[in-house]
Amino acid sequence: MSRNKMEKGPECDIAVSSRVRLARNFADIPFSIKMSSKHHTELIKRMQEIISENKSQTKLMFADISAMHPIDRISLMERHLISPDLAETKVNCGAFINEDENLSIMVNEEDHIRIQALFSGIQLEKAYSVCDNIDSIISEKADYAFDDKYGYLTSCPTNLGTGMRASVMLHLPALVMTGYIQSILEGCNKVGVTVRGIYGENSEAVGDMFQVSNQISLGRNEEETIASIDGICKQIIDREKSLRLQLYKQNIYKFEDRIYRSYGLLLNARIISTQECFKYLSDVRLGVSMGIIKDISINTLNDIQVLSQPATLQKISGKPLSQDERDIKRAELIRSQLQSSEDK
Amino acid sequence: MLCQNCQKRAANVQITQINNNKKIDLYLCEQCAKEIGHTEFVAPFGFNDLLFGLFGSQVKQEAPISLKCKNCGMEYNEFLKSSRVGCSNCYKAFEQKLDPIIKRLHGNVEHHGKVPKRVSSNVSVPNEIEKLKILLNESIQREEYEEAAKIRDRIRSLEVGE
Ligand SMILES: [Zn+2]
Ligand SMILES: [Zn+2]
Numbered sequence: 001m002s003r004n005k006m007e008k009g010p011e012c013d014i015a016v017s018s019r020v021r022l023a024r025n026f027a028d029i030p031f032s033i034k035m036s037s038k039h040h041t042e043l044i045k046r047m048q049e050i051i052s053e054n055k056s057q058t059k060l061m062f063a064d065i066s067a068m069h070p071i072d073r074i075s076l077m078e079r080h081l082i083s084p085d086l087a088e089t090k091v092n093c094g095a096f097i098n099e100d101e102n103l104s105i106m107v108n109e110e111d112h113i114r115i116q117a118l119f120s121g122i123q124l125e126k127a128y129s130v131c132d133n134i135d136s137i138i139s140e141k142a143d144y145a146f147d148d149k150y151g152y153l154t155s156c157p158t159n160l161g162t163g164m165r166a167s168v169m170l171h172l173p174a175l176v177m178t179g180y181i182q183s184i185l186e187g188c189n190k191v192g193v194t195v196r197g198i199y200g201e202n203s204e205a206v207g208d209m210f211q212v213s214n215q216i217s218l219g220r221n222e223e224e225t226i227a228s229i230d231g232i233c234k235q236i237i238d239r240e241k242s243l244r245l246q247l248y249k250q251n252i253y254k255f256e257d258r259i260y261r262s263y264g265l266l267l268n269a270r271i272i273s274t275q276e277c278f279k280y281l282s283d284v285r286l287g288v289s290m291g292i293i294k295d296i297s298i299n300t301l302n303d304i305q306v307l308s309q310p311a312t313l314q315k316i317s318g319k320p321l322s323q324d325e326r327d328i329k330r331a332e333l334i335r336s337q338l339q340s341s342e343d344k
Numbered sequence: 345m346l347c348q349n350c351q352k353r354a355a356n357v358q359i360t361q362i363n364n365n366k367k368i369d370l371y372l373c374e375q376c377a378k379e380i381g382h383t384e385f386v387a388p389f390g391f392n393d394l395l396f397g398l399f400g401s402q403v404k405q406e407a408p409i410s411l412k413c414k415n416c417g418m419e420y421n422e423f424l425k426s427s428r429v430g431c432s433n434c435y436k437a438f439e440q441k442l443d444p445i446i447k448r449l450h451g452n453v454e455h456h457g458k459v460p461k462r463v464s465s466n467v468s469v470p471n472e473i474e475k476l477k478i479l480l481n482e483s484i485q486r487e488e489y490e491e492a493a494k495i496r497d498r499i500r501s502l503e504v505g506e
Contacts, residue, residue: 027432034416034430110428132458139460145432146463150446151455153432157446162457192451197345219452221471 009121013289013298014237016169016209019080020127020226021116022135023154023163025145031155032110040092040108047107050141051096060096060105071320074311080118082106103130110155111163113138120302122233124166124226131164132222151218161218166226168233169198173208173286174243175236181210184236192216193232207278207285207305212236244290259287267338271324272331277308300341304334347373413437473502 009018025031026046029039051060065073065086077087081104082095093108106114115138117130145153152163159165175181188195198209212233214225248255262283266272285301287293306312308330314321317329345355353373411420418430420438429435435442447453459471476499483492 025432030416030431031429031434033426033428034418135458136461139462143462144460146460147432147435147455149454150435151457152460153429153435155428157427157429157442158449160446161450161455164457216450216452218446218450219454219456221457224456 007120008299009119009123011237012121013285014171014240015122015233016171016302017080017118017120018123018127018168019116019118020124020131020164020166021114022131023111023114023152023159024135024138025112025153025155027143027145029112032108032112033155035091037092043112044092044094044107046142047096047105047113050138053141054137058098058103060098060103063095063097065093065095071311071314075315078309078312079306083109083114085109103134105134111159122168122230124168124230128164128166128222128226159217161220162222162225164217164222164225165213166229167211167213168229170210170212170233170236170240171208171282171285172210172236172240173282174240174247176208177247178243180239180243188212188232191228191232193229206275207282244286248290256292259283259292263287263293266334269331269334271327272334273327274309274330277330277334278305281305296338296341300337304337307337308333345371347371347376349373349376411438411441473499476502
């Protein structure tokens with residue numbers, strides 16, 4: 001669990017993470033929906049050969065997802081190293097993951113391979129260059145399914161063209177509080193950008209987190225797509241910042257009260273659900289970002305967000321836990337993370 | 345957000361409906377979205393990019409088509425159910441049906457961007473020209489006119505299709 005290695009990126013208090021993924025398929029193997037188990041095994045073998053032949057690159061370790069316990073699979077998903085689809089699939093699959101846990105290549109996902117890179121803050125260009133680099137290496141060793149007109153051929157037509165999805169996770173509590181988030185959602189849709197809340201069981205966006213990503217991948221090149229997502233995110237961040245300040249000035253006591261109450265709850269709760277945890281984390285993140293709470297770092301909050309999720313929590317405990325046990329364990333974990341952060 | 349139809353389950357599908365040239369956004373749960381089959385899906389969202397029925401809707405009125413991909417054996421109607429093609433050849437086999445759908449999805453049907461190394465492609469030519477034009481401007485700004493002339497010649501030869 002090397003989340004602490006994740007370096008702080010620019011604007012990382014509001015832009016939690018930037019991710020780029022490339023969908024790729026090989027020309028000589030049918031796509032996922034028509035693949036046999038023989039194909040699945042063959043594809044994993046092919047990728048293992050390609051990756052092992054390449055000595056110059058950052059070390060990529062192969063994770064045999066199929067052989068893993070479901071808790072370990074979901075934990076990889078909670079740490080954003082594999083997709084929910086790959087965590088659940090019944091076919092033979094795996095993922096190559098680097099030591100820093102910011103680059104992974106999923107094998108036998110919806111496409112033959114999905115290369116993805118994840119960085120803290122707003123760093124789409126960096127995430128793309130990491131993906132681009134490993135993609136070029138693979139394309140020297142094998143023939144991708146590619147068409148002059150449609151670009152990289154993908155299992156679903158929505159990914160044609162560059163096969164790229166660039167996304168940034170934004171923390172937008174002030175836009176949510178004021179209701180302005182709705183107009184942002186609508187505005188983005190008009191320019192081919194999708195903004196979606198990270199939804200939980202209770203249908204509202206969890207912890208005021210939103211994912212901004214490109215809707216279109218055909219007809220626009222990688223750089224243009226990244227520049228447009230980047231620009232839109234920066235605009236949203238600016239608006240979020242000025243709204244925060246406005247809300248704060250309007251009623252300093254009310255604002256600080258909300259933040260300190262949530263902080264107090266996280267510090268003192270003995271039983272806490274994921275949903276509740278994310279809600280209070282959102283307030284505390286806002287407080288840290290605005291310099292109201294000074295003794296915790298954004299990294300500590302990111303760690304809590306990842307580690308307190310159900311499967312990862314069970315992995316840390318080394319045994320399966322019931323829901324009640326998880327809620328108790330989660331409260332313990334939050335307290336110890338916050339206290340060790342204060343000590344520093 | 346609750347589903348706007350049943351008001352019970354969480355909305356995780358967004359449907360954009362066009363009625364008399366008016367655009368209406370609906371936020372529905374998975375079940376309700378499946379039931380409302382006659383709508384045009386434009387922007388799905390949710391954890392796994394829920395895409396069921398993305399292409400099925402507009403075909404219901406049409407007579408069944410018997411397009412089939414010779415390479416992987418997939419039939420066009422099979423594609424409509426899953427929204428996934430069976431192999432790279434499917435795009436050729438279903439081109440006549442798929443092309444307008446792809447155009448609607450992306451607003452464009454011409455790839456701009458990276459080209460894999462082992463593919464000799466026409467796409468790489470415009471890409472190459474674009475890159476050279478940037479280099480040309482840079483060398484002019486640096487007042488390296490000899491270099492600029494070389495780059496200009498290279499662009500010309502690419503443009504006439506050498
Ligand atoms: Zn419903
Ligand atoms: Zn096919």
